Each structure stands twice: as structure tokens, then as C-alpha cells.
Amino acid sequence: MAKMINLTIDGHSVSVPEGTLVVNAAKQIGIDIPVFCYHPKMEPVGMCRMCLVDIGRPVIDRATNQPVLNPDGTPKLNFGPKLETACTTPVSEGMVVDGLNDKVRAGRKDIIEFLLTSHPLDCPICDKGGECPLQNLTLGFGPGSSRFLLDEKMRLAKHLPLGDLIMLDRERCIQCGRCVRYQHEIAGDPVIAFYNRGRYLEIMTDSDPGFDSVFSGNTTDICPVGALTTNDFRFEARPWEMKSSASICAQCPVGCNTTLNVRREARAKGSTVVKRVMPRQNELVNEIWMCDKGRFAYHYMGTEARLTAPLVRKDDVLVEATWEEALAAAADGLRAAGSSLVTLAGGRLSNEDLFSLQQLTALQFGKAVLHSYMAGGELTAALGMAPGSNFSDMGKETAIVVVSSDLYEEAPIYYHRIRQAALRGAALIVVNARPTKLDDVAAHSLRCRYGEEPAVLAGLAPGGKPLEGWQAAAEALAAAENLVLLYGSDGTGLEGSQALSAACASLLTATGRAGRANNGLIAVWAHANDQGAFDMGFRPEPALDVTLAQAAAVYVAAADPAGDSPALADALDRAGFVVVQELFLTETARRADVVFPVSTYIEREGSFTNAERRVQRFYPALPPRPGTLPDFVITAQMGACLGHAIEARSASQVFLRIAAQHPAYAGQTYTTLAHTEEQWPIVGRQDLYYGGTGYDNHQGLGVQLPLVPLAEQPPTPARAQRAVAPDGTLMVYPVTRLYDRGTTVMPTLLLKDRIAQRVLALHPETAARFGLAAGVETQLTLNGVTAPVGVRLDDTLPLDVALLPRSVGLPAWEPVAIRVNQPSPLNDTPPA
Amino acid sequence: MTEQTTILLRHRAVPGLDQLQVYRDNGGFETFRKVVTSMQPADVLAEVKNSGLRGRGGAGFPTGTKWGFLPNNIWPHYVVANADESEPGTFKDREIMESNPFQFLEGLAIASYAVGANLSYVYLRGEFWQIAERLDEDIAALEAAGLLGDNLFGTQYSLRLRTHLGAGAYICGEETALLESLEGKLGQPRLRPPFPAVYGLFGKPTVINNVETLTNLPPILEKGAAWYRTFGTEKSPGVKIFSLSGCINRPGNYELPLGVTFRELIFDYGGGVPEGRTVKAFMSAGASSTIVVADDAALDTPMDYESTQNTLNAPLGSASVIILDDSVDMAWLVDKTVHFFRHESCGKCTPCREGTYWMSHLTHRIAHGKARPEDIELLDTVAAQMQGKCLCALGEFSTMAVRSGIEKFRADFEANVRRAPHG
Amino acid sequence: MNALLSQYPDKVASILAKYPADQKRAAVMPLLYLAQAGDNYITRQDVQDIAEILEISATDVVSIIGFYTLYHDEPGGKYRIQVCTDLPCALRGAEQFLANLCENIGVRVGETTPDGLITIEAVTCLAACHRAPMFQLQGDGDIAYHENMTVEKTLALIEELRKHVRTGEAAHD
Ligand SMILES: Cc1cc2nc3c(=O)[nH]c(=O)nc-3n(C[C@H](O)[C@H](O)[C@H](O)COP(=O)(O)O)c2cc1C
Ligand code: SF4
Numbered sequence A: 001m002a003k004m005i006n007l008t009i010d011g012h013s014v015s016v017p018e019g020t021l022v023v024n025a026a027k028q029i030g031i032d033i034p035v036f037c038y039h040p041k042m043e044p045v046g047m048c049r050m051c052l053v054d055i056g057r058p059v060i061d062r063a064t065n066q067p068v069l070n071p072d073g074t075p076k077l078n079f080g081p082k083l084e085t086a087c088t089t090p091v092s093e094g095m096v097v098d099g100l101n102d103k104v105r106a107g108r109k110d111i112i113e114f115l116l117t118s119h120p121l122d123c124p125i126c127d128k129g130g131e132c133p134l135q136n137l138t139l140g141f142g143p144g145s146s147r148f149l150l151d152e153k154m155r156l157a158k159h160l161p162l163g164d165l166i167m168l169d170r171e172r173c174i175q176c177g178r179c180v181r182y183q184h185e186i187a188g189d190p191v192i193a194f195y196n197r198g199r200y201l202e203i204m205t206d207s208d209p210g211f212d213s214v215f216s217g218n219t220t221d222i223c224p225v226g227a228l229t230t231n232d233f234r235f236e237a238r239p240w241e242m243k244s245s246a247s248i249c250a251q252c253p254v255g256c257n258t259t260l261n262v263r264r265e266a267r268a269k270g271s272t273v274v275k276r277v278m279p280r281q282n283e284l285v286n287e288i289w290m291c292d293k294g295r296f297a298y299h300y301m302g303t304e305a306r307l308t309a310p311l312v313r314k315d316d317v318l319v320e321a322t323w324e325e326a327l328a329a330a331a332d333g334l335r336a337a338g339s340s341l342v343t344l345a346g347g348r349l350s351n352e353d354l355f356s357l358q359q360l361t362a363l364q365f366g367k368a369v370l371h372s373y374m375a376g377g378e379l380t381a382a383l384g385m386a387p388g389s390n391f392s393d394m395g396k397e398t399a400i401v402v403v404s405s406d407l408y409e410e411a412p413i414y415y416h417r418i419r420q421a422a423l424r425g426a427a428l429i430v431v432n433a434r435p436t437k438l439d440d441v442a443a444h445s446l447r448c449r450y451g452e453e454p455a456v457l458a459g460l461a462p463g464g465k466p467l468e469g470w471q472a473a474a475e476a477l478a479a480a481e482n483l484v485l486l487y488g489s490d491g492t493g494l495e496g497s498q499a500l501s502a503a504c505a506s507l508l509t510a511t512g513r514a515g516r517a518n519n520g521l522i523a524v525w526a527h528a529n530d531q532g533a534f535d536m537g538f539r540p541e542p543a544l545d546v547t548l549a550q551a552a553a554v555y556v557a558a559a560d561p562a563g564d565s566p567a568l569a570d571a572l573d574r575a576g577f578v579v580v581q582e583l584f585l586t587e588t589a590r591r592a593d594v595v596f597p598v599s600t601y602i603e604r605e606g607s608f609t610n611a612e613r614r615v616q617r618f619y620p621a622l623p624p625r626p627g628t629l630p631d632f633v634i635t636a637q638m639g640a641c642l643g644h645a646i647e648a649r650s651a652s653q654v655f656l657r658i659a660a661q662h663p664a665y666a667g668q669t670y671t672t673l674a675h676t677e678e679q680w681p682i683v684g685r686q687d688l689y690y691g692g693t694g695y696d697n698h699q700g701l702g703v704q705l706p707l708v709p710l711a712e713q714p715p716t717p718a719r720a721q722r723a724v725a726p727d728g729t730l731m732v733y734p735v736t737r738l739y740d741r742g743t744t745v746m747p748t749l750l751l752k753d754r755i756a757q758r759v760l761a762l763h764p765e766t767a768a769r770f771g772l773a774a775g776v777e778t779q780l781t782l783n784g785v786t787a788p789v790g791v792r793l794d795d796t797l798p799l800d801v802a803l804l805p806r807s808v809g810l811p812a813w814e815p816v817a818i819r820v821n822q823p824s825p826l827n828d829t830p831p832a
Numbered sequence B: 001m002t003e004q005t006t007i008l009l010r011h012r013a014v015p016g017l018d019q020l021q022v023y024r025d026n027g028g029f030e031t032f033r034k035v036v037t038s039m040q041p042a043d044v045l046a047e048v049k050n051s052g053l054r055g056r057g058g059a060g061f062p063t064g065t066k067w068g069f070l071p072n073n074i075w076p077h078y079v080v081a082n083a084d085e086s087e088p089g090t091f092k093d094r095e096i097m098e099s100n101p102f103q104f105l106e107g108l109a110i111a112s113y114a115v116g117a118n119l120s121y122v123y124l125r126g127e128f129w130q131i132a133e134r135l136d137e138d139i140a141a142l143e144a145a146g147l148l149g150d151n152l153f154g155t156q157y158s159l160r161l162r163t164h165l166g167a168g169a170y171i172c173g174e175e176t177a178l179l180e181s182l183e184g185k186l187g188q189p190r191l192r193p194p195f196p197a198v199y200g201l202f203g204k205p206t207v208i209n210n211v212e213t214l215t216n217l218p219p220i221l222e223k224g225a226a227w228y229r230t231f232g233t234e235k236s237p238g239v240k241i242f243s244l245s246g247c248i249n250r251p252g253n254y255e256l257p258l259g260v261t262f263r264e265l266i267f268d269y270g271g272g273v274p275e276g277r278t279v280k281a282f283m284s285a286g287a288s289s290t291i292v293v294a295d296d297a298a299l300d301t302p303m304d305y306e307s308t309q310n311t312l313n314a315p316l317g318s319a320s321v322i323i324l325d326d327s328v329d330m331a332w333l334v335d336k337t338v339h340f341f342r343h344e345s346c347g348k349c350t351p352c353r354e355g356t357y358w359m360s361h362l363t364h365r366i367a368h369g370k371a372r373p374e375d376i377e378l379l380d381t382v383a384a385q386m387q388g389k390c391l392c393a394l395g396e397f398s399t400m401a402v403r404s405g406i407e408k409f410r411a412d413f414e415a416n417v418r419r420a421p422h423g
Numbered sequence C: 001m002n003a004l005l006s007q008y009p010d011k012v013a014s015i016l017a018k019y020p021a022d023q024k025r026a027a028v029m030p031l032l033y034l035a036q037a038g039d040n041y042i043t044r045q046d047v048q049d050i051a052e053i054l055e056i057s058a059t060d061v062v063s064i065i066g067f068y069t070l071y072h073d074e075p076g077g078k079y080r081i082q083v084c085t086d087l088p089c090a091l092r093g094a095e096q097f098l099a100n101l102c103e104n105i106g107v108r109v110g111e112t113t114p115d116g117l118i119t120i121e122a123v124t125c126l127a128a129c130h131r132a133p134m135f136q137l138q139g140d141g142d143i144a145y146h147e148n149m150t151v152e153k154t155l156a157l158i159e160e161l162r163k164h165v166r167t168g169e170a171a172h173d
């Protein structure tokens, strides 16, 4: 507990921990000292000089070491000749801060006037208009008229694209350096910087593509003027014209809190559309940040190609039908199938949808299957992050192990937060077959072959035998008070994931760290709510094709197995009756007997459980697309036709059932999820103490669930050891790219140049062995799909393997040995 | 007339002193040997404190006191010689490094030993390219001669010296900007505290000393503090190199005891101003100082840190004295200095970045007969608005000539405004 | 693949050796000088190479070029004549000298002679105030002072350089 310091600011006394900066002490008692360069998430730099205040300190008598007193008994104060910057000055005992006197007001006027000498004053057409501290400060402190001759104002580029996502207006830039410091210090992507010096300082990027960072959008939030804006939102709307509603990003398992700004638009035939996605503060999840995928890849929400009426197969063609017909038809199909029902759900469904689906499935004695290439949800439920955990609290005392994950691509904000923890001194141990960005800040990077990760983890466990040179990592791990383990899916399929999760679990258990705050196991899932799906009782199925093919009825929601792989498409063809709930007419929907059109999650209420097992609410931002219903309602109505009473009145009612049935969720309600408390830093968007345009949180911080004892032993992997490629074949490992070709990404044209290409990455030597050359396309056949594939050489990759991104049009869900067309000079087996 | 000394500009007395052999024949590096083999770092520090040596880079801060600030629980320590010499009118460090390089390097070595640094740097302005090449050779020669390197003179002490070239930025003379630049970053000043003595080069405790300051050390450690104090004044002991430039017959460096008057420097040594003109004014510390009206009181002021500041309200700084005769238009001069500071402002803090830019527009208008009457007042207020708000002293410096110029030579400014085609 | 490294392996090594191993970044300025030695400016490739050697972003390298006036990322003259016109030199006729020089070789300040040999620039104080008029000559990976100059002496120097370049080229082919 730090020593407390007492001081007065503008006449109010306040007591704050030693080391607190004056600007923050003031904010704590609701006094805004204006800032530009200072941002509470970054180290102070004292550049802009906006935060000038008058500071008096008690005069201390050298002899007695006591404060000298005035005749009236008050301590004698010594005010310095100069104003001081509140953003760089730590508090001291007895300090008196005056932010209101004439000297200070004059000082602020002077700084504002300096900043305005070269500012275009184009507020009326500026995207920042209405949420701009410079605008607000000019009204508050600025000079009435400009004494700087207009014709001497600097003329600079006003529409300079820093890459295709971010636009820079050099005339508006006030050189505060926030964006540059954010990218260097926090994001770890130093791809923008200052060029030139003095008045000629300007922001530039030299990366390819420009401003090459998945966090670039955050700079547009913290830029205190309209210099940085997103190409996506630029000139689209004025802040005050838009409604905002709280939501949760559904792109990855982090669950960033967001605010959706929506507006009715003539362009959209008078319907309401999403104009921008903004981060919403939740210091426990995403702080005030979010990644560019979450920020920009929302356009799919508005696409026309939505299903808006149920479809029923008649004489082998799908035709529109009424809800009554469709529900009856679906019910008949399921009734006939009896217990030979397989329900296949995707992790993008809400807890409420999954709960209802699971209920119906159970009541029909069917099997609830999660469409996922990752395993271990039972383990994370028992050994996950214990309540009270927060990456922001982690530092020296914590060891963080990241295994089989390219976190920057799989879950950027975890990368973001773990990077910060590592910089604060957390011992970061990265176990992976190839280098990833996280290595930059890792204390230990342990390189192994794909498939060997479980063995490496075993070696790190107490009493285990770490491989040569890895003792240091094992010691760091043993020495740390807290242990956090994250496993992803870099090069793993479902089997590998089972082995991996089991290995993580035993390491965690062996160290005895499980169950305490800031300890636990995190699966970096492929979807926003895979964890919720596990919690609701869904399990992945190793031999999914067999299972589907043998089912008399298959009930699919929010999954497109047929689109994912021909094998599964074939299985569905062979399956009996097929019911599908979908947004679009997917490959799977095309094969269905009945198709129900669903509402997107932003058209309704619901909750997700993120990878840290924090349950979070999302709220309706748009009215439901006419003709669609939420998944859980459809399921319940189908249940009704089958004579089952399934809750459907409202998402909140369904959630109460979840709470009643699942111990981990016991006691939770939409009210508890909506609970908020004051967060630090305080970053209101109109404040002169400027945190950015990100939204503050009035709609809920969510609840981190308690751990539940391991109910069932997870299936032990059939084959834990590495898959080996038969002679003459090449082992292809699937990896995740943030910007894949998924249905949520493609509609966002802005991202087109950053989307993962269908390219096989290999070590030059390996490429040579298989006669592959950079750039040259080759026909590859993978799990029954043949397509042209590019080749990228990368000498940091392990030998004898190839990497292929998931969902770029080839079914790469688990490691697979393929035959490459070109005969290999080095290998003796005849080419396929 | 006071004798010029050759304590720092010793090459003027001993030809060929830039040759290591010659330097050694004249006792070179014996002092360093003595220091390393027979003195504790604390003793060296004490001797320097007693000598009263003050920084010659501009601030005049007591050198020994500065060394004393380094914490002994954080290592390694570094010493960085500030050879950025970029203040207009200053060219003393250059002569030292060109003609008496070994005395400077020996001084740097002594300072390094005193604070326990095993690796020290010389940061030279990029324009001193050829000097840096010479210094690299000299350092190599010293290492070959066993006067630098590991286990010096059979002791545990090891020392390496390295040069680092800037690339054209006056601000890199400011010690924290210098450190940033040496670390491979933009030359922008750091926030202080923490001061370099605690958080300096590569985040380690660091002493930054001017070339001339360091060149004082060998004689001080050889002959003792008492001897050194026989030169100069009580508060400003020792000798100083005065760089004399501008409207003067014999411009150049003059090494004199501190406390000699401006009159002596300008007339006895500089030989007065050319073409029988009269001295109108002078600047005592290059472009950074106020403009001083050259009346008798001013001319008779002793050139030491206190007198100059107190009687002339001008800093002695690095003692680069620029002479201005009666033909100089002060509005033109101020346009020159402001142009310099606008060009050299690093841009980190608002008042300096915007203020120098704004002032340069005003001084340009005035000096080129395009100004409005109110521009003189505006210029003065803009300068006033900058004062006390800048992150480092450069911004402050830029206002000195402006405000003193307008105050003392308003007529020059008004004459220019009258030339303007307005009304 | 790293052109700079393969062209000057030893120089790069000795530059890196000047700084603590964990402070590589400090070598960016000397490496930029090295890259500039050839054509008196720094190419895109140089930037990439330096970024790679020092494990920093190309953007950060470009940022350094932009801040310091002695680095050039645009081609200029093979030699740059940088005349000091700062206060002390101006008091000794530097501005007149520059004007006359420009007139004589027929380019304006900041421009390059048609043959690409010389760029004329005006710069701030070079610590040679007592020997004005003066300039520094940047080129051939060197910076040389020329003090107490006259236009005649300067023109002669330029002729020297022109010869030097010709013979140099002759030597090449
Ligand atoms: C804008 C500015 C420029 C400076 N330029 C120089 C310089 O060129 N050489 C120098 O030695 N000190 C210069 N200084 C002073 C240094 O910051 C530092 O005080 C000095 O090098 C300390 O050495 P000393 O104590 O031996 O004088 C400059 C300071 C400022 C604010
Ligand atoms: S772009 Fe914005 S954040 Fe970046 S320096 Fe300029 S004003 Fe600051």
C-alpha cells in the first residue's frame, strides 16, 4: 500500500498515493486539467504544455525541517516563477495546485493560440467536430480572434492516406505524438513516426501496406484532433446524429466491449444501419482498445444477401414457406428421427441460443455437437481464469505461457494486453513451432516441432525434464506466484487440441496454481462464444463426417460444415433429415430440408462467455430484419411443435434458466451482467482530460464466472504424438490469419489488400525439395478440394512442413499430409 | 594588458602537440597515469570540486558537484563529451579537438575514472566529420600505446572511448537531446527529472561535460586546485576560451582568465571594429544571449559568470562574443537569430515549435519592410508568451535577442516598419 | 540479400561494435552515413537494409533521416556546397558571397547544377565564424571545411571536383 499524499487542488483537498501525477489527482476529484499529449495509458512526455498549472509548495525550515508558517498560522507557500505541467509533476505533501488563476488562464490561452496559428479551423467539416478537445478548449480558453496572418498559415496535405484504413490531415495535426507513442509503446507496431522537425514535424508511415498494424484504428480514438480518421467513417456522419448501443465484438474470444453507432439512412432505403464500431471501456477486457477487425469488419451486418423467409424443400427444391409450415415440417422431421438426432452448433451463437438448442436436443435424446477444431472447454471451465483476474494487474509475479498460438492473428487484444504485462515484467514463455510477433517481448521463446508442444509443456512442469537450454524457462515458471496458460490453434486440429489442452491442464494442476485470481487456463477459441457452447453442453466431434452421415436428422445452427469441406457436405447429403438456422443461404442451407432465417446478434439481446469466462451482455443495435427471428425463439417454437416447453419469452428469461441449471452461472441475471462501477482511467469523451472517442461503460462490465469442478474427463486424444508425413508427402499445418476469407470479413472492402491469400508458406529448402518456387502457383488437393495455391518462402519456418491459412478456400482444419504435383528430386517415391 | 594563457590552447605554445609522441614528450597522459595508479575516484572528485571548475558548455554548473550526483548503486556509468558546438559564434571546442586533441581525451579519461565509467563517448556535431576521423585515429593510437584499454597501467581499471557523430541539429547540444541522439533516436530533449546523472545514456547514470570543461582536467589534476584558482575570480575560477566574432578586426579564440573585461577582449585582443566604426552592441553568449548596448559600463564589465549575468542581464554562456558595429540593423539581426531558432527547434513542445515559426514570419516581414506598425508589439508579445513555458532552454533562448532588441533598439524596428508600403 | 551488409561487412561490424550489444539502435546514424557515402543520398533499399540490421522498423529509420539535416533521402548534387549564412558569418559578408557564387554558377540556393555535380545550400552556424565566408563540402562520404573563401577559389574547387568525377568515371569504364 503506497504512502498517501495530501494536497489541495483549486481549493479542494485530496489524498492520493505517492507518485500520482497532479493531472490524475485532479481528475480523481472531478477536476479536468486540459491535456493534449498526455494520455493516462501512456508515459507522460510534457510536450504540448497545455496542462500548465500554478503550483505552490510549503516552505520548509532547513533547521527544524518543519513547514514555515504565515502569521495566520497557515503554512507559507512557495510558488515557482514558472507554471508547471500537471501531466509530468508528481504530487507532494502540502502541495497547492491552482488551475484557475489569471496566470494559468493566460498561459492556457497562449498555448491554444500557438496551436491555432497553423490549425485550419475547419471544425464544421471535421469528423472530430463535437468530440474534439481542441474545439472545446478553444471555446473555453482560446483567443477571440487570430493574430496570426491567415496567408502565412501552413498549407499541408489534408487527405493523406496512411494505408487504406487511416487518413491523415496534416493541417489538423498538433504534433502531440499520441499516435506515434501508442504504436511504439503499447501496440508494438512502430509503423508511424515523425518526419522532419520543428514546425515541419509531420506524421508518416513507411510500412507496406501503409500503417501496417491491426491496432491502427485506436489511434483515431486517441488523436485529440481530427488529424487521424478512419477511411471507413470519414465524412459518413456527425457524432451527434447517431444513436449508440452497447455490444460485444463477435470476431474473437476476447469479447471486446463495443459501442455501435447507428443511423437511419435514405441510402439504405430508410432503414437503420451501423455507421461505426467503437471500443467501449472495460478495463477488465479490452481497456479502451479494440483491433481493426472488430472495428472495420462489421459491414456483413448490413448485407442484402440475408434470408428473410423460411424455406422448405418441396419436390427437391427449397421454396419459401410460412413459419407455421416450416416449423411443422421441421418438427415432423425431427420427430421421425427420434434419438438419432445430431445438433451441430457454431460458437457464434449466444448462450441463450445454445441453451435452448441443447434443451431441445436433450429432450429428443439427440447429441449436441460443437462445430470446432479446438477442444478443452471442460478443462477451461474447471481450471480457467479464476474470478478477479485481470491482465492489467499482471507483472513481475506472473508467468504467462502462450503455446501453439499466433496471438497477434488469433486474438489481437490478448496479444496487446499480454505484451503490456510482459513489459511490466511478467515472465512470458512462448512455445511454438515458428516465430510469432509475441517473441519480441518474450522472456523465453521455446521452439519445437508441430505436435511436440504437449511434450514441451510436460518438460516445464515441476519435476519434469525441460529440454536442453530450457531450464531457465522452467525456473521462471516455477518461481512465479501466478501462472496463466493460453493455448491456441497454430498448426493444431481437434486431436492436437485435445492433447494440447490436456497437457496445459496437467501443467497447471501440477504447479498447484489453479483456482486463484490471475491464474488459469485460456483457450484462444476460434469464435466469440465457443466457451459458452462448452458450458451449455456442446462438445466437438472428432469423426464429424461419420457422425453426420449416420444421423437420421441433423439440426444445424450457425455452422456451415458443407461449406467447410466436401467430406462434410457429402456426409450431410447422406444424413437423413436436415434443419438449418442461418443468416445466409450457405452450402449447408442448400442441402437442408427446412431452413429458418435468423436475426444477427446485433438485432437482438443475448450474452457471450469469453475465453476468460467473463459473461457479457450485448444489446440490440438494429431492429430485426423483417422475417427473421432469434435462434433461441426458433428452437423454442420447434420444441413447442414437438410438445416440449422451452423458454422463449425473452433472452433474459432464458438466461435465468441457464443460471438455474448451470452451477457456474448460478445467481447471475441480466442485471448482474449489467453492473458497472467507475473505472480508471476516467475517459469521458467530452472531458478536457482527454481519453479519446472510445465510449465509457454504462451497460455492464460482465461477470467472470466461478470455476466448477471437472464433471467429466475430457476424451483423451487417440494419438498424442506428432503426425508424421508418409514418404513423398508434405505435412500441411493450418494457421489462423486475422483477416481471413470468412463471411464476416469479405464484405468489408477496405480490408481487401490485407486479406490472407491462398498461399502455402514454407522454408526455402523445403520448397526446393518439393519443387515449389516463390510466386509460382500450384494446384493443390486438400481434403478433396483442388485449387491453385501460391507459394511464399520464409526461412524462419521449420523444415519439412508447410503452413496454410484457415478459411481461404481450402479445407485446412487439421494437419494433413498432401502430395505435391511436382515430383520431388530428393524423394524416391513416385509422384501421385 | 592581461596575458593570454595557453593552458587549454597549449598547442599555441607547443608546436605539433596534436602528435601523440609530442604530447607525451611534454608530460601527456602522465597525469592520467598518476590518477589511475595513485588516486581514488573520490580524491579526483574532491580536487575538481576544490578547483571550482564550472561547466564551459553554457550553464556554468560546478563540474565536481555534477559528478557527485551519480548514484553508486546503478551501473554502468557513462561519461559523454559534448562536442556538438553549434551555438552561433562558438568555435573553441573545435580548435581544441583539432590542435590539442590528446589533452581533451586525457581529460575525458580522467573524468571517466572519477565516476567509474569504462565506456565513454564523444558526441560531435556531424559537421566535425574530419575531426571525428582524427579522434578515432588518436584513440586507436592511445589504445596501441596502452594508455586506453583494459587493465590500464596494471590496475583493474579499463576504459574505452568512442566517437559518435550527430547529423546537423543544434538541439543535440542540449544534453538530454544529445543522449536521445546518441541512442539512435530523434534529437528531442527528455523530460527532467530524472536527470542524466541518474537516468542518462541507455538509461544509466551519465555525466555530460563540454569539451573545454574536460580539457581543463589534466592541468588541474597535475598542478592542483590551488594553482588553478590563481586564475580567474573567486566565484568563476580558472581560464576560459572566448570566441570572438562578428564586426571585429581580429576574430578568433582567446584564452584568458575569467574576469577580464569585454573592453580588453574587444580592443586589446580583437583590435576593435573595422573601418573606424564604433561598437554599437554585442552578444555575450552567441545567438542565445540578450543584445547588450556597448556603453562604457558594459565594456568595463568583467567576463565572469556572475558579473555578466548580474550587471548586463546577459549570460556568459559558452563565452562566444559577437560584436555588432553601428552599421548593423538590429531588426535584421533579430530576423537572423529567429530564423536560426526556427530552423533548429526540434518541434517537441508547442510554444517553441509554434512560437519560433510565428516570430520568424514577423521578423521577416519587419526586416524586409513589409510589416504593419502593430507587428513590433505583436513580435514582443509572442516572444513573451513563449517565455517560461518551453520544455527546454532553446525556446527561451530564441526570445532573448527579440525582446532585448525591441527594448533597446526599437528605433531600428520602427525604421523598417516605416519603409513598409502601408497606410 | 542485405546489400549494405554485403558491401561493407567490416565497416558495419565495427560500427555495431561501438555500442553495447543490447543497444544496436544507437548505430542507426553511423549506418546512415555509410549508406550515404556512395551517391550522397539514402535510397529506399538502404533504409530497408538498415532497419533489418538494427531490427527496427523502416519507418523509424526514415524518421531519423527526416530529423537531421545532413541526411538526404532525395538525390541532389554529387557534392553539396553548404554555405554558412548565420549571424556571425553574415556579419562578414557571407550572404554576399553566396549570392555572387550562385550568380557565377547560375543556380539558385537549394538548386543543383544541370550536370548534377553541385547543390548549393545555405546552412546555419558551422563553428567557423572567424573564417567567414566559409562553407562545408559534403560528398564522397566526407564533409570538408573550406574557410576564408572567395568566389574565385570556390569556382576553382568546383573545377577540381568536375575533373575528379570525370577521371573517376573514366577509371570505371
Ligand atoms: C539548446 C541548447 C544547446 C546547447 N548546446 C551545447 C553545445 O553545443 N555544447 C555544449 O557543450 N553544451 C551545450 N549546451 C549545454 C548542455 O546542455 C550541457 O549543459 C553541457 O554540455 C554540460 O557540460 P558542462 O557542465 O561541462 O558545461 C546546450 C544547451 C542547450 C539548452
Ligand atoms: S496525428 Fe493526432 S495523435 Fe498524432 S501527433 Fe498529430 S494530433 Fe497527435
Ligand code: FES
Pocket: A034, A035, A036, A037, A038, A045, A046, A047, A048, A049, A050, A051, A052, A085, A086, A087, A088
Ligand atoms: S504537456 Fe501536459 S498534457 Fe501535454
